[in-house]
Amino acid sequence: MLLPVESILAKALGQDATQLAAAEKRDLLARLLGRLAHEIRNPLSSLDIHVQLLEEDLTELTPQLREHLTPRLEIIHGELHRLKGIVERFLRLAGPSALDLEPVDTLNLVTHVCELMRPEAASRNIEVSADVEDSLPKVMADPIRLTQALLNLVINAMQAVERNGRIEVRAAATPGDAVSLTVRDSGQGIPPERLASIFDPYFTTKAEGSGLGLWIAQQIVTAHGGSLRAENAPGGGAMFIMLLPLKRSKSVEVGSKQ
Template sequence: MIFEDSIDGLLLWNDQFQIVDLNSSAEDIFGLSKDLLIGKNLFGLFSETKIKPEIIKHVEQAMDKGKHSSTIIIESEEGQKRYFDYSSKHEIVEGLNLTVIKDITEKIEIQEQLRKSDTLNVIGELAAGIAHEIRNPMTALKGFIQLLEGSIKLEHEMYYQVITSELQRIDSIINEFLILAKPQAKRFQEKDIKQIMKETVDLLNAQAVLHNVQFITSFENKLPLIFCEPNQLKKVFINIIKNAIEVMPDGGNILIKINQTENNQIRISICDEGMGIPEEKIKKLGEPFYTTKERGTGLGLMVSYRIIEEHQGTVQIESEIGKGTTFTIILPLLANSK
């Protein structure tokens, strides 16, 4: 009974690497029934996957050392990753070996969320002091520059424009610091997510036209209202869509889709046709000062992560080199204000 009722996948195999028995949890993990698996070669389970060499190495280590544990990552055709702990013990009884398989995907995802959350909190504390220290001399600089505006000679006008433009950029960075530094006053209310997105698209349409970028929208009809802070969500959408425009210097399409999921959530996906982002860089997106842009700070996406987190939502990023990147935001229909 203990074998069959275990929530972990249990797999018994002999020294000829034939499957002798497995429980129902293992059937669920492999998506195959016990009748089809018993008597089959252990490695045959993984013959059409990229992880077969890892499984062979794992089994060899268990046979050699008596026991061995590994973390195996399985990636679906859609690019979704599942993480499994494989623990194997050789000769639990004569001629029989046991492999315990634990699905640790949720644990890994929670650890990653906590790591990012801790980073945000630390950066937030640092940001408060930095932003205020910079803002004071910045105010003086902006004031004196404005006083000089009338006396700027024609040949120096370009320098004046560069100075004011860069001061505005610094001011924008300071504002992003302050958003991280402390919670902003927010008024959560019931709003139409489609309307918020339409207003965002209208706002960015001129920039899109300049870059030869077209918006393609697909919004599900009769979507329920969501409980949100509309200006904060608009900030997230602006940040992601502006990035999408900028990664397509030769133009292209941005597909924006909004629909309701079976789990009573709202899914917003923003898909560009840029060059894509390497997998190792995707993991770092949202971290402070990490950016794939030449003049970026990484704070925009970091702020976006925090806003979505405050809406009890999640951000997922999928990318394919040479084809583009998709940002997917999942929001609950009944989020509570914080």
């Protein structure tokens, strides 16, 4: 199901956004999201300040009233904090913020992501296996964002398998001076006519999906100077291949034009 992002963009642009190249659309959407997050941040800060002022005012009330009102204000405070976190996350993704690069050990990364998914996988009788080639060189990457990208792929794999199956996460060196991270599942695979759309923002076939998971993963990988593509695996199921270069020719920023 494709939500009418085209028509929203068309209204915003005053032209038929379907004419825009996919990369241009992604770039535009990233900027729109960033702008929205920015606009929401200011009233959120002002709300936060006023909640703090209210908390100070509480000291002047009777103990009974204070006891009654404190938990409510705490909830408001907590939810505001959560909203701020969400907005910051969008700003980090959409804004031109630089990646926090450091040498990342692929074995640690893959193990961590697999461990995160194992309890849920076990409850669905899905076997998650990690296969990391020996003595792989470290990749220069932002570990938080790279984890998010890989996690999005493994979550999709789990949703595709549903129950009773396999997910394999592999890391290997490739001849072209890159490291490949591959997530392969034993699900239904991706219908060929859908392969071209799955990375589009808001493309989802799931009732509860936002359709942003793969788009975000691709943004992150591209920002690292790498690539992310999908294929159907020879024995059935889907396969997502992330290539991360070992040598970066220039520094690239998340949300920058691809």
